[in-house]
Amino acid sequence: MSEFLDILTHGRRFKAAVKDLSVEELKAVAEKLEKVIVERAEEAKEEEKLQAARLAKIEDIRQQMESVGLSVEDLGATPAKPTKKRAPRPPKYQIEVDGEMVTWTGQGRMPTVFKTQVDNGHSMDEFLIEK
Numbered sequence: 001m002s003e004f005l006d007i008l009t010h011g012r013r014f015k016a017a018v019k020d021l022s023v024e025e026l027k028a029v030a031e032k033l034e035k036v037i038v039e040r041a042e043e044a045k046e047e048e049k050l051q052a053a054r055l056a057k058i059e060d061i062r063q064q065m066e067s068v069g070l071s072v073e074d075l076g077a078t079p080a081k082p083t084k085k086r087a088p089r090p091p092k093y094q095i096e097v098d099g100e101m102v103t104w105t106g107q108g109r110m111p112t113v114f115k116t117q118v119d120n121g122h123s124m125d126e127f128l129i130e131k
Contacts, residue, residue, distance in 0.1 A: 093127040103129075 007013045018026060065071070091103030097113050104111050110118075118124060 091129060093124060094129045095127050 007017050018029070021029070089105040089107065092106040093104045093114060095102050095113055095117065102111060102113050104114055114124070114127065117127070
């Protein structure tokens, strides 16, 4: 579908794509496209009317609340509680590379330094952090 849109929205590509169509076929395509445009415009107007009605209702309710002295807080709406972030996992494996210690929790994608060592015949047990 993306290629279709690229052709449809690019002038020269569109012209090349429709060069084999007759004038009557081009007029039929234009009529269908015009029908889609009109339908979309009507949908947009309808959506705009619905949004305006929704905003009017919200404003009406807000004014009613103001007239009786209520606020949003009075309705019991509470803000969302912040989620607690879990503590990071402790590293399970460790290897020294060029004087720098590289650690890995054992979850997720294996770091390249560990993968190359395993590919060279080493065991992951060699790199376990002793506790």
